[in-house]
Amino acid sequence: MSAAPPSTAELRHTPLHALHLELGARMVPFAGYHMPVQYPAGLMAEHHHTRQAAGLFDVSHMGQLLVRGPGAGAALESLMPVDVIDLPAGKQRYGLLLTDEGTIIDDLMFINRGTDYFVVVNGACKDGDIAHLQARIGTRCEIVPLPDRALLALQGPQAADALARLVPGVLALVFMTGGGFDWQGIGLFITRSGYTGEDGFEISVPAAHAETLARTLLVQPEVQPVGLGARNSLRLEAGLCLYGNDIDTSTTPVEAGLNWAIQKVRRAGGARAGGFPGADRVLGQLQGTVxxxxxxxxxxxxxxxxxxxxxxxxxxxxxxxxEVTSGLLAPSLDKPVAMAYVETAHAAAGTRLRALVRGKPVPVEVSPMPFVANRYWRGPAA
Structure with missing residues (x-):
């Protein structure tokens, strides 16, 4: 028998909770928080506005933390199949925490800030992630949760124009870079990244100033508030995994098609090959021996x-x-798309399968991802 869903009183609130209510958001439980799934404009309008202009998302439920100390890079690298040590200051990278069986505890983003690593983990996993880090590497470096900071995501082709009016220096950032900025005397940490496939930014701000910043961004003509519903449809069109749906502790990085996240130096034959949890299985799958x-x-x-x-x-x-892991009618394409896990023999693009929807077989075809081309800003030369 499943446990009863948490009551509203049991759910945590982000620093923008009152603003969401003021804006007429429909609130739902998500990752232990009371979060906006959509605003009065509706999911479709919010989705299209993000693709065309700029959407503001409250992602303060995500976990923010620092990993710091002389051995922080090597310690963090010991838990993930990615290159942490050689990541230059100011550069961001996608990472995967793995179990000893080589399956995915969580996916995360981390950036080398020169003096420490700033890490963002999934909201539903953050308590477990912090405990995992403390248990595995807490004697080698310092793990510092940042519960007093909010996180806003500004996403879309006009996000840079809107944010640059407040923080002109952000125009120097390109995709997967970040830095510290000042806004009206308030320290912000901003990365040029996101979860929509569009150009955009994630802004870490002291919780006490989050509402003021959000209101100032919403005054910008390009910007409208966007909820979890459109965040999900945008990330699915972009071919991005949702932890708990498309990846979890039953899936390895190779099964999930995340080979690109494992740099050459961590693979068999690399200078720092292996040395992470589940390395034998993951590297064996990469080589074809497993x-x-x-x-x-x-x-x-x-x-x-x-x-x-x-x-x-x-x-x-x-x-x-x-079995399908995520699926919906893609607003940008006006047709149904999905992610799924299938037997390897049926994974080639163009393979025809049948989805059993309410007992009726619906023809589907394996398709490359992303479904909608990504538009990350990599600089003028790119």
Whole structure:
């Protein structure tokens, strides 16, 4: 028997909670918080506005922390199959915390700030992540949670114009870089990154000043508030995983198609190969010596029928070959898209499968991702 969902009184509030209510948001439980799923304009309008202009997201439920000390880089690298030590100051990277079996505890973003590593983890995982870091590397470096900071995401092709009016220096940033900035005497830490496939920024701000900053951003003509609903549709169109749906402790990075996140130096033959939890399994899967039974793929439905998470996938004979992990009608494409895990033999682009939706088989086709081209700002030369 499942536990009863938490009451509103049991849910935590972000520093922008009162502002969400003032703006007419529909609030829902998410990662232990009372969060806005959409505002009066609605999910579709919010999605399109982010693709066309700039959307402001409250992502303060995410965990922010510092890893610092003389051995911080080597310590953090010992928990992930990514290159931490050689990451230059000011550069950001995607990382994966792994179990001893090589499966994914959480995915995260981290940036080398020169004096420490600033890390952002998923909201539902943050308490467990911090405990994991403390237990595994707490004697080698200092783990400092930052519960007194909020996190805002400003995303979309006009995000840079809007934010630069407040903080002109952000125009010097390119995708996956960041730095400290001053706004009206308030210290901000800003990275040029996000979870939508669009250009944009994530802004760490002291919680006491988060509402003032959010209100100032919302005054900008390009900016409108956007909730969790559109955040989900945007990230799915961009082919980005949602922890708990598309990756979890049952999936390895290779099964999840995240090979690109494992730099050459950490692979077999690299100068610092292995040395992370589950390395034998992960490196074996990369080399082909350990079989990969299933893979994460993109799907496009060939009929206008949304294919949701947990939908069974079958081959043409009706045999179960996989399951959908995320799916919806993509607003930018006006057709159903999904992510799924399927048996490796059925993972090639163009493979036709059947999704069993309310007992009816719906034809789907394995498709490359992202479904909508990413538009990250990598600089004028790019």
């Amino acid at each position: 079989p990969v039974q299933r893979k994460r793929v993109g799907l496009v439905a060939l009929e206008r029928v949304p294919v949701r998470e947990h939908t069974e996938l079958q081959d043409e004979s009706g045999r179960r070959v996989g």
